[in-house]
Amino acid sequence: MVDIRYDLAFKLYPYEPIATQTQPAQRRPVVIVGGGPVGMATALDLGRKGTPVLVLDDHEGVGQGSRAICFAKRTLEIADRLGAGQRMRDKGVVWNVGRVFHGPEQVFEFNLAPEGGHKNPAFINLQQPYFEKFLVDEIRVAQDEGVPIEIRGRHALTGLEVVGDHVRLEVDTPDGPYQLEADWLIACDGARSPIRDMMGLSFDGRVFEDNFLIADVKMMADFPTERWFWFEPPFKDSGQSALLHKQPDDIWRIDFQLGWDIDRAKELREDNIRARVDAMLGEGAEYELEWTSIYTFQCRRMAQFRHDRVIFAGDSAHQVSPFGARGANSGVQDAENLAWKLDLVVKGLAPDTLLDSYAQERAHGADENILNSTRATDFLTPKSEMSKRFRNAVLELARDHAFARPLVNSGRLSVPCVYDGLSLNGPDRLDGPARTRVGAPCVDATLADGFLLDRLPGQFVVLSLDVDAPQIEEVDGVPIHHVSLDLSVDDPNDMVRARYLGDAPYAIYLLRPDQHVAARWNTAGADDIRAALRIALGKGAEI
């Protein structure tokens, strides 16, 4: 028996019995449990690099109802590298302007309009089911090209045991159970991670004592494509805060912060939801309720993301409140951080300790995300009389005074973290811009023909700017791709110069497969590059 816990928006991987059901357990190099955004992104990235992956999901497709709606620039950049970015941009709603209200009055508005020279906008709004579908569609394209990815729908993991050099898995299907073996198991099984429970691992943090009613409504309305956020909203029974935000297909996301002591069943009744939405949108507004749900939010993470041969990624490893849109966005960064490392380990090109750097770097990212979303939640839900007084003082001052606006926190929108000071970082021998320092993700820039990030495949890259780099093709069997720019020709808008050189006349960057900077120099010899690359492979201590 495999329980169905939710309805599907798209049936993408219908159940199929497998031929080997009654045979001895088959061994797979990598099994991913959970076909959410993180599991699918990991599968696509690993598969495209040539490492065979098997994805097990206990459902036959993507769940109905959009949880995530805001997808950030870094996520779109990763999706571009994986081949799914264009469809996300085409379908998604680009937005830049946000308005913050306190009661009936506007406190201020902000504009996220990114600086020029980026292929991707700061954010798009897109229903999570589309995001997941586009990834799965791209997996189908990849499969047709011979990329070794297999997806099994309605195959639920029910048990596991780590035995020496592999993990033994118990899988259940409508045709009964079978066994599998995996060299590596990636747990992308969501915030309630059954794998975490099977292994008896804890998931500690804070639960916010508050309930949020989410209503996605379909309507033809001429509200602008902006994010509208109310503190102490003026409409009847709308709770402590409210949000209105546009999605594709004429759907609008509405959130109401209802407080802790509520009668869930009552609040979820259609007439009660409609009363609230009517009050917000005004009498006579015509709309359909697409999807409604009540959530409580928490911020917590596992102490360790790697447990020997079992590696946790996405919501199973860390969970944040959604103010700031950091859940799926950070999970996709987990996926891309893990994919290149596990690929090299599976191929025997890097020691398995490289995977510890995954745990280290992404725990650093999770802490940053948890800190940000905890602060936003504390601003939204003041925990004492005094904190509420300060919160309201900020909102009152922000109406007239610019200085108070940066203190208003309705969610600091997701940006990728910099792996400052962590173990894979090589030398920073360039007096260059801080934003592209060692550990930082590469910043996009418009080139004479196209965009910089599109020139960086998922491999190590030596990027040389106005200088010759040593032509090393590989280090310890790991291939290096070279991108060499002549800025007088390739950088007509001086963007690469501003973002990568600053006052330096020329530079050599070593970039990781996930487009984070591994090392940079004015000039570097072959030995410098080899040494830095070995550090980035987790072999730093051996040299």
Next chain:
Amino acid sequence: MTLNLEPNIADPDGFYDELLAVHQGLSDADSQALNARLILVLANHVGDRQVLRAALKVAAKR
């Protein structure tokens, strides 16, 4: 910059008068709201995080 804990306000009695005067006639809640705004305005003027941290410490010590 370090936090200045030496006398720094000209005409201290006059300042103290003005401070009390803005609270005159306010309810407790309104007075507290005013204080919160005042703290934010002054904190922004100071700006320096180290000085602010030192001030928080001085104020929190009883």
